[in-house]
Amino acid sequence: MTEHSSGPSRTPTRAATGPGPAGTPLGAPSTLTQGAPASGGIGESTLRPDGTLKVTGEFAYSSDLWHEDMLWGQILRSTVAHAEIVSIDTSEALALPGVHAVLTYDDLPTGTRHYGLEIQDTPVLAHGKVRHHGEPVAVVAADHPETARRAAAKIRVEYRDLPVVTDEASALAPDAPLVHEDRDDDHSRHVAHPNIVHRQPIVRGDVARARERADIVVEGEYTFGMQDQAFLGPESGLAVPEEDGGVHLYIATQWLHSDRRQMAPVLGLPEDKVRMTLAGVGGAFGGREDLSMQIHACLLALRTGRPVKIVYNRFESFFGHVHRHPAKLSYEHGATRDGKLTHVTCRIVLDGGAYASASPAVVGNASSLGVGPYVVDDVEIEALALYTNNPPCGAMRGFGAVQACFAYEAQMDKLAERLGMDPVEFRRLNAMERGTVMPTGQVVDSPAPVAELLRRVKAMPMPPERQWESSEGADVRQLPGGLSNTTHGEGVVRGVGYAVGIKNVGFSEGFDDYSTARVRMEVAGGRPVATVHTAMAEVGQGGVTVHAQIARTELGIGQVTIHPADTRVGSAGSTSASRQTYVTGGAVRNACRLVREQVLELGRRRFGSYHPAWATAELLLEGGKVVTDGGEVLADLVDVLGDEAVEAEEEWRHRPTEPFDPHTGQGNGHVQYTFAAHRAVVEVDTGLGLVKVIELACAQDVGKALNPLSVIGQIQGGTVQGLGVAVMEEIVVDPRTAKVRNPSFTDYLIPTILDTPDIPVDMLELADDHAPYGLRGVGEAPTLSSTPAVLAAVRDATGLELNRTPVRPEHLTGTG
Amino acid sequence: MDFLRPASWQEALAAKAEHPTAVPIAGGTDVMVEINFDHRRPEYLMDLNRIADLTEWEVGEDTVRLGASVPYTRIMEHLRAELPGLALASHTVASPQIRNRGGVGGNLGTASPAGDAHPALLAAGAEIEAESVRGSRRIPIDAFYTGVKRNALAPDELIRAVHIKKADGPQQFSKVGTRNAMVIAVCAFGLALHPGTRTVRTGIGSAAPTPVRATTAEEFLNAALDEGGLWDNGKIVPPSVAKRFADLCSAACNPIDDVRGTASYRRHAVGVMARRTLTWTWESYRGTRRTTEGVA
Numbered sequence A: 001m002t003e004h005s006s007g008p009s010r011t012p013t014r015a016a017t018g019p020g021p022a023g024t025p026l027g028a029p030s031t032l033t034q035g036a037p038a039s040g041g042i043g044e045s046t047l048r049p050d051g052t053l054k055v056t057g058e059f060a061y062s063s064d065l066w067h068e069d070m071l072w073g074q075i076l077r078s079t080v081a082h083a084e085i086v087s088i089d090t091s092e093a094l095a096l097p098g099v100h101a102v103l104t105y106d107d108l109p110t111g112t113r114h115y116g117l118e119i120q121d122t123p124v125l126a127h128g129k130v131r132h133h134g135e136p137v138a139v140v141a142a143d144h145p146e147t148a149r150r151a152a153a154k155i156r157v158e159y160r161d162l163p164v165v166t167d168e169a170s171a172l173a174p175d176a177p178l179v180h181e182d183r184d185d186d187h188s189r190h191v192a193h194p195n196i197v198h199r200q201p202i203v204r205g206d207v208a209r210a211r212e213r214a215d216i217v218v219e220g221e222y223t224f225g226m227q228d229q230a231f232l233g234p235e236s237g238l239a240v241p242e243e244d245g246g247v248h249l250y251i252a253t254q255w256l257h258s259d260r261r262q263m264a265p266v267l268g269l270p271e272d273k274v275r276m277t278l279a280g281v282g283g284a285f286g287g288r289e290d291l292s293m294q295i296h297a298c299l300l301a302l303r304t305g306r307p308v309k310i311v312y313n314r315f316e317s318f319f320g321h322v323h324r325h326p327a328k329l330s331y332e333h334g335a336t337r338d339g340k341l342t343h344v345t346c347r348i349v350l351d352g353g354a355y356a357s358a359s360p361a362v363v364g365n366a367s368s369l370g371v372g373p374y375v376v377d378d379v380e381i382e383a384l385a386l387y388t389n390n391p392p393c394g395a396m397r398g399f400g401a402v403q404a405c406f407a408y409e410a411q412m413d414k415l416a417e418r419l420g421m422d423p424v425e426f427r428r429l430n431a432m433e434r435g436t437v438m439p440t441g442q443v444v445d446s447p448a449p450v451a452e453l454l455r456r457v458k459a460m461p462m463p464p465e466r467q468w469e470s471s472e473g474a475d476v477r478q479l480p481g482g483l484s485n486t487t488h489g490e491g492v493v494r495g496v497g498y499a500v501g502i503k504n505v506g507f508s509e510g511f512d513d514y515s516t517a518r519v520r521m522e523v524a525g526g527r528p529v530a531t532v533h534t535a536m537a538e539v540g541q542g543g544v545t546v547h548a549q550i551a552r553t554e555l556g557i558g559q560v561t562i563h564p565a566d567t568r569v570g571s572a573g574s575t576s577a578s579r580q581t582y583v584t585g586g587a588v589r590n591a592c593r594l595v596r597e598q599v600l601e602l603g604r605r606r607f608g609s610y611h612p613a614w615a616t617a618e619l620l621l622e623g624g625k626v627v628t629d630g631g632e633v634l635a636d637l638v639d640v641l642g643d644e645a646v647e648a649e650e651e652w653r654h655r656p657t658e659p660f661d662p663h664t665g666q667g668n669g670h671v672q673y674t675f676a677a678h679r680a681v682v683e684v685d686t687g688l689g690l691v692k693v694i695e696l697a698c699a700q701d702v703g704k705a706l707n708p709l710s711v712i713g714q715i716q717g718g719t720v721q722g723l724g725v726a727v728m729e730e731i732v733v734d735p736r737t738a739k740v741r742n743p744s745f746t747d748y749l750i751p752t753i754l755d756t757p758d759i760p761v762d763m764l765e766l767a768d769d770h771a772p773y774g775l776r777g778v779g780e781a782p783t784l785s786s787t788p789a790v791l792a793a794v795r796d797a798t799g800l801e802l803n804r805t806p807v808r809p810e811h812l813t814g815t816g
Numbered sequence B: 001m002d003f004l005r006p007a008s009w010q011e012a013l014a015a016k017a018e019h020p021t022a023v024p025i026a027g028g029t030d031v032m033v034e035i036n037f038d039h040r041r042p043e044y045l046m047d048l049n050r051i052a053d054l055t056e057w058e059v060g061e062d063t064v065r066l067g068a069s070v071p072y073t074r075i076m077e078h079l080r081a082e083l084p085g086l087a088l089a090s091h092t093v094a095s096p097q098i099r100n101r102g103g104v105g106g107n108l109g110t111a112s113p114a115g116d117a118h119p120a121l122l123a124a125g126a127e128i129e130a131e132s133v134r135g136s137r138r139i140p141i142d143a144f145y146t147g148v149k150r151n152a153l154a155p156d157e158l159i160r161a162v163h164i165k166k167a168d169g170p171q172q173f174s175k176v177g178t179r180n181a182m183v184i185a186v187c188a189f190g191l192a193l194h195p196g197t198r199t200v201r202t203g204i205g206s207a208a209p210t211p212v213r214a215t216t217a218e219e220f221l222n223a224a225l226d227e228g229g230l231w232d233n234g235k236i237v238p239p240s241v242a243k244r245f246a247d248l249c250s251a252a253c254n255p256i257d258d259v260r261g262t263a264s265y266r267r268h269a270v271g272v273m274a275r276r277t278l279t280w281t282w283e284s285y286r287g288t289r290r291t292t293e294g295v296a
Helices: A051-056 A092-097 A145-153 A168-172 A188-191 A206-211 A256-267 A296-305 A316-318 A359-368 A401-419 A423-430 A450-459 A543-555 A580-610 A635-639 A708-727 A779-799 A809-813 B009-018 B030-037 B072-078 B084-090 B102-109 B116-123 B213-227 B239-251 B263-292
Strands: A033-034 A070-079 A084-090 A097-102 A136-142 A157-162 A196-204 A216-224 A236-241 A247-251 A272-280 A306-311 A327-335 A343-353 A377-386 A492-505 A516-522 A528-531 A559-562 A619-622 A625-628 A633-636 A646-653 A671-686 A690-701 A762-764 B002-004 B023-025 B043-048 B057-058 B063-067 B126-132 B134-141 B145-147 B158-165 B170-177 B187-194 B198-206
Touching: A033 A543, A051 B134, A070 A145, A070 A296, A070 A316, A084 A136, A092 A097, A092 A145, A097 A145, A097 A296, A136 A145, A136 A296, A145 B145, A188 A196, A188 B134, A196 A359, A196 A635, A206 A327, A206 A377, A216 A343, A216 A401, A236 A296, A236 A543, A236 B187, A247 A256, A247 A296, A247 B063, A256 A272, A256 A296, A272 B057, A296 A306, A316 B116, A343 A359, A343 A401, A359 A401, A401 A492, A423 A450, A423 A492, A450 A492, A450 A671, A450 A690, A450 B063, A492 B009, A516 A543, A516 A580, A528 A543, A528 A635, A543 A559, A543 A580, A580 A619, A580 A625, A580 A633, A580 A635, A625 A635, A633 A646, A635 B023, A671 A708, A671 A779, A690 A708, A690 A779, A690 A809, A708 A762, A708 A779, A809 B263, B009 B126, B009 B158, B023 B030, B072 B084, B084 B116, B084 B170, B102 B116, B102 B158, B116 B126, B116 B158, B116 B170, B116 B187, B116 B198, B170 B263, B187 B263, B198 B263, B213 B239, B239 B263
Parallel strands: A070 A306, A247 A272, A343 A377, A528 A559, A690 A762, B002 B043, B023 B043
Antiparallel strands: A033 A559, A070 A136, A084 A157, A097 A136, A196 A377, A216 A327, A236 A247, A236 A306, A327 A343, A492 A671, A516 A528, A516 A646, A619 A625, A625 A633, A671 A690, B057 B063, B063 B158, B126 B134, B126 B158, B170 B187, B187 B198
16 A cells, blocks of 8 residues: 555455444444555456455444434234234233334324335235235334334234135136225226236237247246245344434335335425435345335334334244245247247236235236247237235346246257257257347347357366265265265266346336446545445445446546445435446446546646647546556646545436337337356256256356456356255245245255355356446346256256246155 | 253252243254244243253263263264264254254254154164153153153153163164255154164154154064074165065154145155165175174
């Protein structure tokens, strides 16, 4: 940390989380200052500023927030899935010493008592009836979390059971109970039944005629189970009442401004009196797009005049956020004898559960991406989401494209087998490319290297066979069942499977998807320093790393400070849809460029007369200096800036999109497409139906890897999440009662490191000219193809049809 | 909730006599989960961690006296030769952190059919040393499990130790879970060969209301091994015998359908594990017999 040219320290620093300025809670975020070796710009694998803190346990998560005098909030949730609320008696709870408030629907302060991402159908607290197991009914604030729990347990709620709607048949039956009786949302007008949230057909070409050309037609029915995001750090936050009557919420979320837009009307406050600061987030994967405890904590804080903290435990977290939509999918694929697809029809029924959440957009994705990354001119697609009394479902990594990919890739394998073709060659023969027309009519106008990704993933070396064999007998860690010691090689069969998927990047269907960045440059401690301020939620994706890299590249300096994300700057949009590096990254880049122009203008004013190049040459900022494109140094930034701070703000948008036509599904609905391919190698104990995934090789086009290490982390993480739903992850809902049967990590299993295979990654970088630096969203695509690749490999090993995921031991042993 | 912290075993017995509803806690790997999930709110919690004696073990002539709180990690590290079945079972318990805390006394106290130690204890043969202010007694493992999460302890009794027969032949343990580590048993199976008495013992976990032995299967196999002179001639177990043994082990199950697996799968899997563990132990016995003239 001596000279500008050598770059500042490698070690990220973080302001100590001691008691901050008056009123700031302990555990609230502080600035993250990062130096970097060499240039530390884009394309380098700079390390996360929060990585070491997280690994050593020093990182302050939202559950670590603490404020003097704070109260603890507790939510009472419904014990039944569908029932009228006959009465609620809070008197015993209120009488408990230490209890400061008990609120029900009747205590809500304004006429706005519902919220929702797309449809405002979710009551802040249940009103008249509950629609799913675990719905919030009342909230309590007490001076100790245990007291709050005791008090919640003393609230007497009398329910009168209603019949439950749990699937398409029960939702659309002639006498089906309506989950929402009085719908007046935009989607309600074009759906055939009030228990359908949204339906999107896509029709292109002429399937009837195309079918005549088909030599082979295969049909399939597929089932996708309900997956949980299982993020680190259950829902939590701290609401602090403010002197002006407003409230400041410190919260782990994916989109501060979206939360605030939904919260303010319910709280009866103008948005500028609802201040939001992002607290430490463990992970999200879509599970923090909807509100959880935000309004509840603020209501209690405003009611009691005291800071209120709410922390879910893992059990409550399973009820506290939406899950991935379970789905039933019916497909028909046709092909000619020489292996060209003739047509695809599909019907995708998504179970949205009791509230809409992101269901309409999930329907848009499932339908528009429903045939996969293939050239097919004649398609008939229908996707819809139901209202049921099952747990609400919404956003999760892959967002509608995951379910479809599982089904269309199974179909592609079936077709290849019927045609007697290699499954990879058959896919390559039908692979889309730049210029392909999507079923929506949208022309893909950037690289779409589907055939190349398949070629690459197939070309990777195969892992050796029988790796469990050693001189000392079987190494059970290398076998299905692992240390549970279920086989020493008996019944173990290897299988190999392939899959490829297509995902959109960014918010689609005409959504105004923008992000805001504020960048400031000044001299501090004798060095030029940049501060990047956005409202971007860092949920693990690495935006805090990448923003600093962008600032270094654009401003030619080493030291960059990332300001805590809050609502004192404009919206950054959601940390979802693989969009943050693209959109907020784009905003940071452009804000930096505005700063650069201002700095150069300042330089011209101050030093222009000393050198003609100030007026004539192309000027760059490099190594803390102003240089000409010929490399001549004109001035040190320290001197250019002097005492002045240069600041710029940019609201940045990607290319606009269009809504899909409600009848034909036509429209340029998506911003960018992203592709990944997987090869799965599995070993199945056919006697016990246990699966060990040996390797999941991935090839993905990332456009431009701004941080290769982070990109590989995203690809490996997405791959494992796809593996999870292939062989173990499922929320089990009792079809008779619509109650969740396994809301804990005891019985909702996610992969451990012993379940995680080697994941070699072959990263392609074909620039998308429409995107900042040519980058392509990364996070979701690997989650798509991982699941069907594993299933294909298990089918290869067992010869079983396996049309549902996750596949369980009883499915592999005929003992279901 | 009152927290009792007896400094000695005698104090613990006195406290348990005074407060028979007191729940003993050692590693806490069962009790704390129940408290955290609000499934249980005992009036008294009795911390046994000050009683050092409970974490000790003694290897005797024929048995190992295993203190109730000896952590699974210790069993894996130090008693692999004497208690191979229990050592294998210990390795399947949860995670390293939990294995550092939990012990067999907790498994027995909870008496969940899914407890990992039970099949190994049933197969090896064991007695539970239970004590109260009224005195000490030994409860045979076969009489210990009395119902779903119920055992033969009197309200004033505590588990002090488990006396487990030292292995006189090969032992195996297998457990099915739907992931490769850190998983509760869908079902489990323990098998021990006892060349000294020329008997085979079994234990089945998570496939009946209590941990059980497959006694009919054992009797069939014992007879078949005798009849064929297999203990002496060291021939392989005929496939038809192994299959019949596996079928009888399946038949010994009385499982339920639950969120972890179907009854039908559990019956099937117990049969597969029975056959495989018989093969592994018998192959091992034949190998040992060849190299040590049958002396285990």
